[in-house]
Amino acid sequence: MKVEFYGHVRQYRNIQAEIDAHMREVLESGQYVMGPVLSRFEKQLAGYHGMKHAIGVGNGTDALWLAFMALGIGPGDECITTTNTFFATAEAIWIAGATAVFVDSDARTNCIDPSRIEAAITPKTRALVPVHLYGQCADMKAIRRIADKHGLFVIEDNAQALGARGDGFRIGELSDAVCTSFIIQKNLGTFGDGGAIITNNEKVDREVRRLRNHGSVKRSCHSFGFNSRLDDLHAGVLSAKLKHLDEWNDRRRELAARYTAGLANAKSVTLPYEMPGYRHIFHLYVIETSRPEHRDPLLAFLNENGIDAKCHYPIAIHQQEGYPWGKQARIVGSLPNSERNAACCVSLPMYPELTEQEVDYTVEKVLAWEKRAG
Numbered sequence: 256m257k258v259e260f261y262g263h264v265r266q267y268r269n270i271q272a273e274i275d276a277h278m279r280e281v282l283e284s285g286q287y288v289m290g291p292v293l294s295r296f297e298k299q300l301a302g303y304h305g306m307k308h309a310i311g312v313g314n315g316t317d318a319l320w321l322a323f324m325a326l327g328i329g330p331g332d333e334c335i336t337t338t339n340t341f342f343a344t345a346e347a348i349w350i351a352g353a354t355a356v357f358v359d360s361d362a363r364t365n366c367i368d369p370s371r372i373e374a375a376i377t378p379k380t381r382a383l384v385p386v387h388l389y390g391q392c393a394d395m396k397a398i399r400r401i402a403d404k405h406g407l408f409v410i411e412d413n414a415q416a417l418g419a420r421g422d423g424f425r426i427g428e429l430s431d432a433v434c435t436s437f438i439i440q441k442n443l444g445t446f447g448d449g450g451a452i453i454t455n456n457e458k459v460d461r462e463v464r465r466l467r468n469h470g471s472v473k474r475s476c477h478s479f480g481f482n483s484r485l486d487d488l489h490a491g492v493l494s495a496k497l498k499h500l501d502e503w504n505d506r507r508r509e510l511a512a513r514y515t516a517g518l519a520n521a522k523s524v525t526l527p528y529e530m531p532g533y534r535h536i537f538h539l540y541v542i543e544t545s546r547p548e549h550r551d552p553l554l555a556f557l558n559e560n561g562i563d564a565k566c567h568y569p570i571a572i573h574q575q576e577g578y579p580w581g582k583q584a585r586i587v588g589s590l591p592n593s594e595r596n597a598a599c600c601v602s603l604p605m606y607p608e609l610t611e612q613e614v615d616y617t618v619e620k621v622l623a624w625e626k627r628a629g
């Protein structure tokens with residue numbers, strides 16, 4: 256059996272008529288950039304979050320640095336985040352000209368450990384940047400408390416958890432801006448690059464709208480800015496898919512539960528931990544080998560058996576070659592959890608179109624590897 260890592264082609268086939276109709280609407284309208292379909296999608300996305308504004312931009316990385324810039328974060332300022340995330344979280348801090356300050360992640364959720372944050376705060380700190388890793392929210396209540404105590408912004412990197420919830424809080428409710436990515440494989444993904452900022456903050460809304468469009472909100476009138484807009488074709492695709500997101504996330508949760516039940520007795524791997532009361536939407540289903548030296552053999556065994564398992568992310572940002580490339584960066588304390596996560600993680604295939612047979616086959620192969628490895 257072959258088990259693919261991505262399900263976007265299956266997803267396209269399942270709702271092809273809806274997607275094609277939305278794309279045709281854009282093509283026939285003749286308005287492909289900053290057109291009505293983008294405006295409509297922005298309203299739908301803001302509504303989905305129960306928030307006032309959503310601004311479509313070129314990709315999730317731009318969403319982050321545009322949010323930082325809109326809040327006036329730049330050279331001399333510090334933003335606190337983690338190193339076991341996709342590279343773009345830190346990259347966006349550096350693009351904005353700020354200093355990336357890294358603290359360790361929580362051993363069980365792999366999201367930022369709030370108890371590590373206060374030791375990293377200095378007079379230069381401006382923002383906390385939690386990443387809702389793998390589809391589960393960071394502990395936003397604790398993060399907000401720290402931010403309020405020290406007068407800091409909170410910008411959520413929500414590239415991986417659109418549709419997730421915390422225990423008694425929604426994404427966006429406890430922050431200044433939420434940044435998301437619509438790249439192909441995300442829970443809400445388009446056929447290419449895309450991103451958005453969702454916010455109740457009027458200044459962020461106003462500034463990002465200006466910055467994303469060459470510093471212009473009125474034809475021919477410009478101030479300094481950039482070109483980073485979500486194309487209407489992508490907005491059309493995303494608009495068709497948004498209607499299905501909750502049902503797709505529910506299916507991911509069912510498949511995750513099937514993996515968890517199948518692997519419950521495995522001794523050599525740790526399974527994903529869901530915080531009580533949280534809705535984890537399993538962008539990725541990540542297990543960790545108990546021993547770092549077991550990770551690559553497990554991955555190779557799965558790959559040899561036709562299962563396209565991967566790693567997210569096998570090299571933590573501070574362990575990348577050449578780090579920090581002349582950019583401003585600071586590590587506070589040690590990062591044992593982030594380093595363990597990088598060394599031991601294996602992502603099993605996870606998407607709503609995955610079949611139960613594919614999950615069961617993957618479980619069978621993980622258990623077969625465990626038996627062999629002793």
Ligand SMILES: Cc1ncc(COP(=O)(O)O)c(C=O)c1O
Nearest residue numbers: 314315316341343344414436438
């Ligand atoms: C946690 C995280 N942050 C930021 C990004 C950047 O998004 P993009 O690839 O759309 O620039 C991604 C996704 O790729 C991500 O997973």
